Amino acid sequence: MEMFPLYAMNLLYTIATLGLIVLGLAVVFGFLGVMNMAHGEFIMIGAYSAVFVQQAGYYPLLAIPLALVVCAIVGWLVEWGIVRHLYRRPFDTLLATWGLAILMRKCIEIAFGRKYRSIDQILPGTVGFAGIDYPSYRLALMVAIALFFAALFIWYRRSNTGARIKAMMSNPELAAAVGIDTARLARGAFVFGTCSAGLAGVLMAPLVRVEPYMGIDYLLSSFFVLVVGGLGSIQGLVTGAAVIGGTNVSISTLSGATGGYLAVLLISIVFLWLKPNGIYSRG
Amino acid sequence: MERRQFIQSSFTAALIAALGGVRWARAAETIKVGILIPLSGPAGLFGASSKNCALMAIDEVNAAGGILGRQIEPLFADVGGPPADAVQAAQKLWKAEGAEAFIGMHDSAVRGALVGVFRGQVPYVYTAVYEGGECAKGTYVLGETPTQQLQPVIPWLAEQKKVGKWYLIGNDYNWPRNTNAAAKDYIKASGGSVVGEEYLPFTVDNFDSNLAQIKKSGADAVLVTLVGGASVGFNRAFASFGLADNALRLGTLIEENTLMGIGAANSKDLYASGGYFRNIDTPEAKAFAEAYTKRFGKDAAVLNMMGESCYEGVKFLKALAEKAGSLKVADTEAAAEGTTYEGPRGKAVMHGRHVARNIYLAAANGAEFEVVKTFENVSPGSNCG
Numbered sequence: 001m002e003m004f005p006l007y008a009m010n011l012l013y014t015i016a017t018l019g020l021i022v023l024g025l026a027v028v029f030g031f032l033g034v035m036n037m038a039h040g041e042f043i044m045i046g047a048y049s050a051v052f053v054q055q056a057g058y059y060p061l062l063a064i065p066l067a068l069v070v071c072a073i074v075g076w077l078v079e080w081g082i083v084r085h086l087y088r089r090p091f092d093t094l095l096a097t098w099g100l101a102i103l104m105r106k107c108i109e110i111a112f113g114r115k116y117r118s119i120d121q122i123l124p125g126t127v128g129f130a131g132i133d134y135p136s137y138r139l140a141l142m143v144a145i146a147l148f149f150a151a152l153f154i155w156y157r158r159s160n161t162g163a164r165i166k167a168m169m170s171n172p173e174l175a176a177a178v179g180i181d182t183a184r185l186a187r188g189a190f191v192f193g194t195c196s197a198g199l200a201g202v203l204m205a206p207l208v209r210v211e212p213y214m215g216i217d218y219l220l221s222s223f224f225v226l227v228v229g230g231l232g233s234i235q236g237l238v239t240g241a242a243v244i245g246g247t248n249v250s251i252s253t254l255s256g257a258t259g260g261y262l263a264v265l266l267i268s269i270v271f272l273w274l275k276p277n278g279i280y281s282r283g
Numbered sequence: 284m285e286r287r288q289f290i291q292s293s294f295t296a297a298l299i300a301a302l303g304g305v306r307w308a309r310a311a312e313t314i315k316v317g318i319l320i321p322l323s324g325p326a327g328l329f330g331a332s333s334k335n336c337a338l339m340a341i342d343e344v345n346a347a348g349g350i351l352g353r354q355i356e357p358l359f360a361d362v363g364g365p366p367a368d369a370v371q372a373a374q375k376l377w378k379a380e381g382a383e384a385f386i387g388m389h390d391s392a393v394r395g396a397l398v399g400v401f402r403g404q405v406p407y408v409y410t411a412v413y414e415g416g417e418c419a420k421g422t423y424v425l426g427e428t429p430t431q432q433l434q435p436v437i438p439w440l441a442e443q444k445k446v447g448k449w450y451l452i453g454n455d456y457n458w459p460r461n462t463n464a465a466a467k468d469y470i471k472a473s474g475g476s477v478v479g480e481e482y483l484p485f486t487v488d489n490f491d492s493n494l495a496q497i498k499k500s501g502a503d504a505v506l507v508t509l510v511g512g513a514s515v516g517f518n519r520a521f522a523s524f525g526l527a528d529n530a531l532r533l534g535t536l537i538e539e540n541t542l543m544g545i546g547a548a549n550s551k552d553l554y555a556s557g558g559y560f561r562n563i564d565t566p567e568a569k570a571f572a573e574a575y576t577k578r579f580g581k582d583a584a585v586l587n588m589m590g591e592s593c594y595e596g597v598k599f600l601k602a603l604a605e606k607a608g609s610l611k612v613a614d615t616e617a618a619a620e621g622t623t624y625e626g627p628r629g630k631a632v633m634h635g636r637h638v639a640r641n642i643y644l645a646a647a648n649g650a651e652f653e654v655v656k657t658f659e660n661v662s663p664g665s666n667c668g
Contacts, residue, residue, distance in 0.1 A: 003499055010491040114328050115585065116515050116544025118650070124548065126525045135523040207523070208488065209515040209544055211328075217488055252492040257483040258455060260492075 005130040007253060013138055014245035016145040017204060019238055022222040024197035030231035031169055031189050034083055035094050038101035039222060040215025042071050042194045046201020047210045048108055051117045060122050067202035068195050074104075075194030079187050087186070101215070109212040117210040141203055153234050165189065169232060224268045230278025239279050243267065313356035314349065314610070316341075316600065317382035319373060319397070320593065321363030321389055325511055328540055332590025333388050334359060335579050340597035350604045355597070358382055362389045366396035373397055377405060383610050386410060386596035388589060391458065398422060406615045408600055410592035412536055412557065414461035417636070418667035421612045423603065423619055424637050425595050427588075429462040430664030432535045432556040436644050437469040439656060440554065444531055446504035447475035450497050452517070453508030455482035462508050462535060465664075478502050483513065490517045494524050507534040515544035522549030538587035543650055550647035559588040559628050560645045560652045571627035591627060598624045599631070599638075629659075637663035 025039040049067035053060060078100060086093040123140055126133035156162040167175040168182050176182045200218075208214065221244070229240020244264055252260030271278065318337050322330035337357060345354045358376045362369035369389065376382040384406045387394060391413055401407050403420030415428040441447060449470050453459025459482065467477055478500040481493055497505060509517050514537060521527060522545075531552040534541075539561055542550060561572055571594075575586055584590065599622070604610050607618035622633045631638040642661045645652035 003495060006495050006498075007492075010495065013491065014489060114331075115540050116328075116512075118519075118544055118546030118549075120546070121523070121548060124523075126523075133525050135525075137523070207519065209512040209519075211512065211544070214512070217486065220486075248489075249492060253495065256481060257487045257493070261484055261486055 002131055006132045006134070007249070009132070009134050009138075010253075011246060011249045013142055014249050015238075015241045016142045017200075018221065018225055018241040018245045019149060020145050020196070020200045020203070021218050022225045022237060022241060024193040024195075024200065025219075025222045026193075026226060026229075026231065026234075026237045027189055027196065028193035029226060030233070030236075031165060032083075032087070032186055032193075033090065034087070034190070035090060035097070036083075036193070037094060037097040037219065038078075038104060038215075039193075039197055040217070040219040041101045041104040042075070042197035042215075043201035043204075043218050044108060044212065044215040045071055045074065045104070046198035046203075047119070047205040047208070047214065048112060048117075048201075049198070050119045050202050050205040051112060051210060054119060060120070063202050063205075064199070067198040071194045071198030072191050075191040076187065078194070079190040083190060084183070084187070105212045105215070112212070114212060119205040119210060121206045137206060141207075144203070149234065149238070156234065161185075161188075224264055226278065227268050227276075228271050228278055230280040233280045236278055236280030243279075312353065314351070314353040314384075315356045315358055315376075315380060315382045316597075317358050317360060317373065317376035317380075317385040318593065318596075319360050319362040319369065319376075319385060319387040319389055319393075322359075322361035324363030326390060326589075327363045328511075329388070329587065329589040330361070330363065331584035332587055333593045335575065335584060336586075336590045336592075336594035337386070337597060339575065339578065340594040344597060344601050350601050351609065362387070362393050362397075366392050369393040370396050370400050374400060377401075384408070384600055384604075386593065386600060388593050388596070403612055406600070406603070406610055406612055408596045408603075410596040411589060412592075414458040415465075415637075415664065415666050416461075420616065422636060423599070423615075423633065424666075425592060425599055425631070427535075427558045427640075427642070428637065428663045428666065429465040429535065431558075431640075431642055431661045433462070433466050433469050434664070435642060435658040435661055436533070436554075436556045436656075437466065437475075438473040439644065439658075440504065440531070440533060441470075441473040441475055444504070446531060447473075448478045448500070448502045448504065449475055450479040450481075450500055450502035450505045450530075451477060451508070452479075452481045452483070452493060452497070452505060454510055454513060455484055458510075459508035463506070466506055475504075483509065485513065487513065488516050490520050493517070494520060494526060497521075497530070498524070498526060503530050505530055505532045507532055508536065509534075510536055511541070512544075514541050518545040518553065519549045522551065527551040527553075538589060539585045539652065540587055542647055542652065543585070545647075545650075547649040550650065553647040554655075555645050555647070555652060556642060557588045557645075558640055558642060559591045560643055560654060561586040562645070562652050563627070563643060563654055565627075565629065567625070567629070568627040595624075595626050595628065595631070598626050599633075632660075634663070635665065635667045637666050639663060 028034050028036045046067040050063040053063040082096050123137040125136050127136050164180045168185055225240035225244045228243050230236035247263045248260040251263040320330050320333040321327050341355045341357050360372035360376055386408045388410045398419040406421055408423045410425045413426045417424050451463045533554045535556050537555040602624035603622050606622050607614040629641040631640040639660050639662050642658045643654045644656040645654045
């Protein structure tokens with residue numbers, strides 16, 4: 001079983017990256033009830049920030065702040081212009097954000113073309129340990145994601161803003177009556193959601209294919225994770241990522257990728273049927 | 284003759300002369316050719332280069348007198364979506380706009396649907412790389428078959444690179460399966476063995492478990508029949524795990540766009556086998572590439588074997604029409620065997636609805652291809668009995 005370290009690393013990598021990818025939608029859907037169909041497109045914007053920086057010849061790490069800034073601006077505008085007016089109308093937000101997704105894809109297509117982009121690896125090579133060779137960039141990414149989630153968890157538990165968000169989620173009217181600026185909190189949460197998506201895109205860009213239609217697959221995976229893990233908590237997100245990612249990787253290793261995808265679909269169906277709020281449901 | 288009779292007969296004569304003149308003018312009109320290319324959907328990436336190459340060929344043919352003395356008028360339609368939409372688009376060109384022949388560069392699902400619609404009533408030239416076996420009446424296939432792409436290439440690679448343990452990985456549909464079925468024969472004939480075979484659904488974008496399998500199997504050669512984004516993702520991950528140091532990769536649908544997505548750093552020992560690459564070193568191919576850049580600019584859609592096949596399609600259609608004397612299917616069917624034409628790929632000769640042509644084996648050199656071996660006049664195998 002000398003392959004076990006490699007399988008274990010693959011599992012951890014899948015869970016970590018799934019968590020980062022889904023975080024944005026977990027916040028926006030979980031805390032605000034907004035099914036953001038353009039979630040994948042914010043990831044795409046993050047990836048194209050890396051494309052832009054590389055094309056212009058700037059220092060590669062500048063792509064990260066660029067992605068955050070662009071996604072913050074676009075997220076702010078989207079929340080202010082579209083989403084805020086549709087908070088209690090879930091189907092309308094679904095339609096509106098789907099239209100937004102089409103618009104974003106076409107804009108990127110016009111600006112950058114349809115061709116595939118290759119982001120240069122800033123940390124090439126592999127690290128040898130436990131008898132396997134694992135790509136260095138992936139290791140660094142996994143560590144960064146773990147630290148980020150730990151910090152986020154602690155912040156949410158301990159901070160005043162975290163408390164206010166919990167208040168707003170459990171009873172928005174009472175929270176507003178108590179003096180919490182729910183509109184500002186909601187906008188902040190939405191922007192955080194889009195920025196997380198952008199961060200996922202820019203960090204994953206050297207590892208995945210980059211083209212205007214890349215976002216659609218991420219939306220699908222995010223949906224599976226949220227169905228299983230439940231909305232509105234970081235534990236739910238991590239659990240969902242662990243279950244979906246773990247199932248996919250294990251079944252794929254044992255009986256092929258088709259089996260892995262089938263298992264993910266079956267689990268999602270079972271959860272939708274028996275436990276529609278997921279493992280860690282809100283409230 | 285009485286005056287009224289005179290007026291009537293001269294009026295009639297004038298009318299007949301006018302009508303005859305109109306018919307004569309119509310005979311010198313254009314010949315409408317439906318050009319079916321993917322402008323949207325997963326293969327939409329190839330739409331721009333396909334259209335450009337088709338336009339180049341049409342202008343060249345028109346400048347030399349057109350087809351059978353009539354200028355070609357292209358009618359483009361988008362067939363990148365589901366087959367039902369493609370059928371509608373093609374029918375519109377055929378019935379409503381009077382297309383007399385079709386040139387198609389699209390996937391096999393669309394081809395199957397179109398063959399069912401045309402039913403051998405209109406000549407239909409299919410130009411894309413595909414799985415072989417298309418024998419419908421009125422259909423003429425220029426696309427490379429798995430036999431062509433692999434029969435000379437696998438033994439050459441096995442001998443030159445000393446590889447014998449092949450891992451086959453592709454997407455799960457008929458083209459990869461047919462390709463692998465053919466590959467197994469050639470691998471065995473060259474003294475090698477197949478150490479793994481996997482088919483992935485199109486939704487997969489994480490290949491870590493597949494790469495672990497490849498490493499475990501000890502393969503020294505990987506035959507990649509993944510398409511599009513999956514090919515890019517797989518090849519990037521393959522190299523990032525350092526597997527390119529131990530195994531070479533051979534792809535039968537890795538063209539310039541895919542290679543750009545894979546990136547120079549991830550393309551070590553990556554080979555592609557096909558009928559056309561932008562960097563083919565023959566005078567015809569270089570002249571073609573220069574003319575393309577001159578006309579469409581440096582930032583135009585990159586030349587690749589999918590787009591360039593549309594150029595071949597137009598040239599073939601002219602050769603076929605000239606040989607048959609018309610574009611009626613009865614005539615083209617009688618004349619098709621032995622039709623030859625020349626283009627950037629070299630010379631092609633039609634046998635059994637498919638063409639024998641040169642096959643190029645190219646190695647990735649950074650983010651560009653470099654042809655390392657040319658196999659001349661490779662037979663497409665026996666597809667139609």
